[in-house]
Amino acid sequence: MERRKITVRSIASMKGKEKIAMITAYDYPTAKLVDAAGVDGILVGDSLGMVVLGLENTLGVTLADMLIHVAAVARAKPKALVVADMPFMTYETGTRDALRNAAKLIRAGAEAVKPEGGQEIFDVVEKLVKYGIPVMGHIGLNPQRVLSLGGFRMMGRTEEQAKKVVEDAKALEEAGAFAVVIEFVPASVAKAATESVKIPTICIGAGPYCDGQILVLHDVIGLSERPPSFAKRYADVAAVIKNAVANYIEEVKKGVFPSAEHYRD
Secondary structure, eight states: OOOOOOOHHHHHHTTTTSOEEEEEOOSHHHHHHHHHHTOSEEEEOTTHHHHTSOOSSSTTOOHHHHHHHHHHHHTTOOSSEEEEEOOTTSSTTOHHHHHHHHHHHHHHTOSEEEOOBSGGGHHHHHHHHHTTOOBEEEEESOGGGHHHHTSSOOOOOSHHHHHHHHHHHHHHHHHTOSEEEEESOOHHHHHHHHHHOSSOEEEESSOSOSSEEEEOHHHHTTOOSSOOTTOOOOOOHHHHHHHHHHHHHHHHHHTOSSOGGGOOO
């Protein structure tokens, strides 16, 4: 049976029935591969700044960067839902800018957008949803606030922070988000947030009690230089690439490549 296209309604309907598996992808070939593996959602994340572009954090990722990578992923025509991160300062400046920038991501091929924040971006989320742009929320650790946080720190450790995570989840649900990512908080806090809303929660570094999980592809396949402690490596693709290139170099140096099968006289 041919796999059906995953939509925002598909994701929403999975809460309490089936765990949601999401992963990042930033280009055409990896989007094809993760989709063929059967992932439910592909996030074109601003994490590309760190794992693809070599930046220290996500703050240097521009809307132009995101549009290129979203379009590349969309060309793979995945059955998985394609979600695009809204990069730093493309939505915080007001609903008018948020609508304009989100629309560009949708036109590039995204099927939903993901801004970071909770109660403070209620109006932005509500406006996007009102005008037909599906929104996946992102609470807990917000990497775009790394400077004010003083680093990538676990959130929700204090009673006040834990309460905010739960209230943020509720606010995003009320604003119309169809799902929410919860990043790097204690598992008990993610559990409380998950139980407080009817929309799916998707964890990254927040324990097993969410309705789904998401990880960065480069962490999963061993290409990240500095993977976070909560990521699990399932393969060592870095070693495969290095060995393949080393073999190529050796054959070139020895005159073994190209052989007769690789050229014509």
